[in-house]
Amino acid sequence: MAAESTPGPGIPGAPGPTGPRRRARGRRRKPRGRRRTGVLVAAWSAAGIVVLGGTGAGYVYFKLNGNLRSVDIDQALGTDRPTKVDDGSQNILVLGSDTRSGANDKLGGGTDDGTARSDTAMIVHVHEGRKKASVVSVPRDTVIDRPACTDADGDEHDAASGVMFNSAYSTGGAACAVKTVESITGIRMDHYLEVDFSGFQKLIDELGGVEVTTTQDIQDPDSHLDLEAGTHRLTGEQALGLVRTRHGVGDGSDLGRIQLQQAFLKALVEQVKDVGLFTSPKKLYDVADTATRAVTTDSDLASVNSLVSFAGSLKGIGPEDMTMVTMPVQYDPADPNRVILAEKQADSVWKALKNDERIPRSATEGTATGEAKGVVSAP
Template structure:
């Protein structure tokens, strides 16, 4: 939903991957994951079962879903669609101030929104493993000209923050920017907002995390002493959004907390036996389908069920999570710049449906918050 990468995670990948030779090394190195709004993954998984009940359930969940026609807005000027069995999904966590998100976002509803968390999920051929690349929102980029889903064209802009793409032209401009940046076509798009994330965590009964040092951030209203905590949805949202209470106060530090939270959330889903509890599963499915926005190809329960079915075997042990390689901007340490040479290694690996090499994430910028929340 960080360079705080996981080159030593020991994650099994496709045939010939580096996972097997990383297992021992991975035990010594702290595992890191991306800034994933796990709600997006949960949404897909729960719909798989939630949509198989009575007709009422099916049509209710189907009616909850919102979708945007990314393909129509982007037209034909896009990277070539690779037909090798792999998939690329852009997952965004948005900080829109609209509706219930106004109070959670801490600001007035001015009609704007930004991509608070952004990541590229590359699902390898065979659907047994995936690589996830988090894109720091504070990365300075050259944003391409793009057309939003209303047909309005937005001019290109140089040296702007990555998350301005979403605030400028919504989902279509966010996808256009990512495709221009990476040269990789996004097959799907998935978005979750503040209120959706909070509700989904509460539906799961909270998530247990362990902090290795106190976290106090008045901006996100988070105050956690050192120790183990069962986070509510409100606390979980504050944790994945905090940046001033940990590390160097950068977006990269926040991403590290998000990484650790993802691991904890995956374990929580396993521990409660979600898929053996139809009542709880339906409640989560109802919440998720109300708070997730997808591309039009995934905009029905049937399509989401089929897609989720292909991802159900991918767990935390099968995810290789890294951050897009960046370096701090010497002119403004609150911003980061793309490390083009290393980023090219990441994009080349994904295009070839290969594991991301360790060299791609070595000696890149970090947020110095690794280990604050134990994975």
């Protein structure tokens, strides 16, 4: 597929920091390596905490509040940001990450060096009225110009051209990731929510697994996944393998993995209402405890009360109310293992979100897809 030929915002227009980029030849090879990911789940489960009344309620709230971690995005980024729009809609940047230490190290096989990486990024736009949502997945392998940013510790990081999107998080953490997304989209992120992938696995197990149907066998030794075509109730380990796999489906790219993640998220949203949370206070507490341990939020969401309020505003959104797309990209002619923004089509996505409108189908027509659509669905 042809790439966009005119550089623009978020597209490198000059040689990167490691020298000029060269056009690659031959077939697009399947990238190797272990990848980590996570999905938005904590808010829906946190909503059920309100039923944990009685004499232990104070302890429960204190305990769960103590689990939460937060980042003051507003303080780190200051005023040099897109204008906050007060039209009843909200934009949330959701990241899935690993820290390569502790439980994450055991799951991912990485090195215990304390470094962190974000391999899943979703812009969740909740439309006015809280009845519909649009989700735009941002491929980690997108080549961008990263803006200068200040992280939550006050350390400044220089701008860089021709780098991968997920370098923003590994360079400057949550604040730099938000700054980069706002630079690409021109849209202010109202909230930030991060899920680590060891917590994701535990949460799926607490929920009793998630049922999905696969239309083909999926085998990927890198993500320890071996599924025959058919319907499966995935354990946490299998679910993690599914949303991490990139070699077992499609063209082996990150784009195919994104399509699996989107399908899995819809299946999760469909089933989370039916796991007995509201009839079993113990199960509810166990899920809420795991969920709050797994997430990092912006300061405005950093309490159980705030999460409950936020989740309550989303509880009417079901899978049929979610429009899920991948940020419009094309394979990079300079490196077939990377992608670049399809600027004109991406602009139509950002315009739709700014105007609180549905994303037009034309926005993704003719863009790179990863060829894994329809491989996974809710049964």
